[in-house]
Amino acid sequence: MNRLGIVMLVHTALHRAEQVARHWTASGCPVVIHVDQKITNQVYSKFVSACSDDPLIRFSDRHVCEWGGWGIVAATQTAAALMLETFPDVRHVYLSSGSCLPLRPVQELIEYLSDRPRVDFIESATTADVSWTIGGLDQERFTLQFPFSWRNHRKLFDTYVKLQRALRIRRRIPEGLTPHMGSQWWCLTRQTLSAILQDPKRKTYDRYFRRVWIPDESYFQTLTRLYSTHIESRSLTLSKFDFQGRPHIFYDDHLQLLRRSDCFVARKIWPQADRLYQSFLTDQASAMKPAEPNPGKIDRIFSKAVERRTRGRDGLYMQSRFPRHGSENGLTSFPYSVFQGFTELFEDFEPWLADATGARVHGHLFAPDRAEFAGGDTIINGVLSDCATLRDYNPTAFVSNLIWNTRGQRQCFQFGPADTQDINWFLARDKNARLSVITGAWAIPLFRSNMNFADIRIEAARLQRIETKQLDILTSVWTKAQVRTWSLAEFIESPMEPLQSMIEEIGFNHQSHLTEAPKMVELSGFGQFLQNLKNQGMHPYLMGDFPPDDVFGAQIKPFRKPYLVQ
Known part of the structure; x- marks a missing residue:
């Protein structure tokens, strides 16, 4: 049997993370949790104590996780290494976040992976093949250095990028690597994941990716290409992004939409979406039929949502997104x-x-x-x-x-x-x-x-x-x-x-x-x-x-x- 292990990166809403972790372990899946070091020690200790009665829940060493920084990759490495070391019978490791929610019975996911014991599910594409990069940095994220936080030191970030462009500074990509990008949320086999974590050149790779912009979208996506024998370039997690590159948040009124996706896991779930957590963290055997995950079934709805948000309706003006002159979607609504x-x-x-x-x-x-x-x-x-x-x-x-x-x-x-x-x-x-x-x-x-x-x-x-x-x-x-x-x-x-x-x-x-x-x-x-x-x-x-x-x-x-x- 292919035992499934869950690595969970938690930043907020610890009570929801505990609820989901217990849902995984109830089906026999061990869970290793990494809690962002920005969470106070007092809150962290209470969280650990609340989960201490479950032998399948472990906690890894903590790192500071900044968006677009190396800390997220380091947290994933640490938690994944602990998973492989502590639970030797785990054959697939599923990376999720504290805001992820299983949509289908866990047993269905386990059986799905058992039928594909050598398959790595990770979105992995070269920069020439992707169209989702936001902000104008695709190939440059691998050839420039990014020592400053985009969110906390925006001026320094932009100034340093402009300086490197002006001086034509280019980093050398380590030999043998072809940069790939994709969703952060993957499911890798033990063989592939252990090869990445035990690679003799790991220090070289880590040193290089520390200065890559948003390395959590490229580190495992690139290195998996070196070791995997069978890659399915897709994520089993439903994760949708808006026109600004920010993840869509799912609320209670998205219940039927999530069920239609047939996906195993979805993020990002609003912590107060009580109806979603109550509906999906129960026995779903009678609620959803086994099917191939197909997020494309709801892509049309998301496309419409993006169009509505960016273009609005003809002749409707809102204070929250008043259009620039010349960018209106119709000045009026009717002839x-x-x-x-x-x-x-x-x-x-x-x-x-x-x-x-x-x-x-x-x-x-x-x-x-x-x-x-x-x-x-x-x-x-x-x-x-x-x-x-x-x-x-x-x-x-x-x-x-x-x-x-x-x-x-x-x-x-x-x-x-x-x-x-x-x-x-x-x-x-x-x-x-x-x-x-x-x-x-x-x-x-x-x-x-x-x-x-x-x-x-x-x-x-x-x-x-x-x-x-x-x-x-x-x-x-x-x-x-x-x-x-x-x-x-x-x-x-x-x-x-x-x-x-x-x-x-x-x-x-x-x-x-x-x-x-x-x-x-x-x-x-x-x-x-x-x-x-x-x-x-x-x-x-x-x-x-x-x-x-x-x-x-x-x-x-x-x-x-x-x-x-x-």
Whole structure:
């Protein structure tokens, strides 16, 4: 029979380590525990006393274990040597941590290894074959020296790496070694493990690996290649890492996920996951069927989790991971429409559009005095207020929150050069934005106003400058929004086709063809108005060519009432 020995590296949660160790020994597996020397002697002594009644539990000499340092390898060597010396009948040694949890009956693991008495299970691949290294150090971890802790002395670590690169300092890899990397958690045969620990060149190898970065991922992975007769380059321990190279932690709600993996052992288990420890540290014979360990069955879930964590959801912003500018996964969560110049050209355009499309149609959300929500509301979904001060504090968040809180319902709002303009680049960069712009329509309210003509000329010049800058943004190479523009003259000449395309784009219309259009405002004399602006030294060019003889005004007159399209 192939007796299995467990080497356990413990750093925290000693009560859980004791619970798991007793679970191993209950199935006849001896356990050698190494406790991090950073644990106080008082706590360590209590832990040893608590386990003293179990003859299959031993404790090895202690080392200080720093992440990425040699101490973890030294701890593994010491505990493994004690295991081989104390329990001569052990044929496989399984390396685990205090946060590891057996997922299947221990007897199944013993039988699985008995059927493979000469197989070493250790993930071992050359640096050219791995893609999981984080931080830009793959081959360099074997050719540079790393005497400083990455976590405790980050500046010294980075500075020394840069210095070695600048001076082109390279370490010589011991003859006969080809550096390999892989998971720290392995299961080796006594023959292979003893050969590594008793190698005549061990001092040379140890001296070299002491200055390798994260040697626990390369020491045994490299030396096993010298002695093993049959390597399965995989770990029997389920250990998943996130995009930053940190291990995923399993909680109580991961119970079914862990069962689906069919793996023998999993790490890293949250110490307070009472349900996991209660479920798996019992008789599992009826709970799980014998199967080949297959962590790939749940890889899709982890990939989705990484994508959700790194990219988030379209249009959802969180304080905990607010994206850098340009790195957002969608500025908003749902398509929406922006109309510019339509409320100036058509009477009651907003209620007409709402009736024609079923969408929620707002007024000028970025009007200087307040956000004009549909129906005159002062607060809408998500407790968004119509207060201009709150809106202008972060206008991009205002739009993204509006769309997120109403996702599933098409939102439409009006915009123009008289509104707050801080939102222009956001709208241009948003792939969900659908902008329909009638350029120069801002002149219609001025034409119909009772202002002094000198003031009209000044205001017209101001609005034209603003709209010109806006159009430059909407036509830039960075624009991702769908933008359609018409000059005022172009739109008036043939209004039905663009109105029809807008209705179809929103997609909520119940009719195949538009049969009724909104009523256009009275524009008799508008051409002469524009000529007067020119005569006063202001050149209105965005609205297109309006002859001063009022040709367009004559065309428009018949359409003062709603008209039908045959």
